[in-house]
């Protein structure tokens with residue numbers, strides 16, 4: 348099976364946008380885990396005066412997590428799927444949230460300029476064709492010592508964790524998604540996770556892209572060993 352990429356992936360998310368919120372609502376802890384990952388950024392207080400970029404915001408679940416944890420921060424939320432983004436933008440947001448339709452690879456062309464104090468990317472990186480290039484782009488829009496938070500399905504390497512992932516996908520997610528006409532996207536979901544970096548390797552990848560203080564932190568419940576928060580800081584430029 349070929350993984351979905353770029354325009355094909357955006358089209359699949361456009362279609363899935365109708366049912367996305369209902370599907371994630373059935374995933375125990377989805378929203379609480381996003382908030383936990385945002386808290387792990389370690390940003391001060393309510394986020395007064397801070398600028399946060401939500402990369403791959405989808406229908407706004409990650410944007411809402413940032414908003415809840417950092418209610419005073421300004422948020423720029425971007426996504427490559429017009430359908431997902433329209434769902435996000437239709438929700439009621441307080442001032443200080445803006446949505447931009449652009450792939451993560453083309454932030455500058457879309458007028459999304461740094462410096463940001465933090466970049467948060469939930470369930471984005473295993474979907475991009477070139478994660479190293481996106482990490483480099485993220486680094487350029489972060490202020491020096493700015494924070495990166497990646498919330499991602501990235502397996503631990505234990506066979507049991509992969510088996511749980513397969514069970515959840517084949518037994519629950521794919522049958523529901525097929526009924527909704529989104530079978531290809533959710534088959535992509537299973538493949539994209541098993542083909543993505545293991546957690547230790549993704550942490551190394553982040554480090555090689557010019558970040559330090561990289562940590563891979565587990566999430567609780569059935570997602571332990573399957574979903575991680577990766578946190579890191581933009582390293583100083585070499586002199």
Ligand SMILES: C[S@@+](CC[C@H](N)C(=O)[O-])C[C@H]1O[C@@H](n2cnc3c(N)ncnc32)[C@H](O)[C@@H]1O
Pocket residue numbers: 356357360381402403404405406407408409425426427428431449450451452468469470471474475
């Ligand atoms: C699984 S959804 C997650 C959405 C949201 N962050 C959340 O936590 O619910 C992944 C999102 O990433 C977007 N995406 C995938 N590849 C992208 C890219 N190269 N640039 C920007 N967005 C992308 C998709 O359109 C989709 O909305």
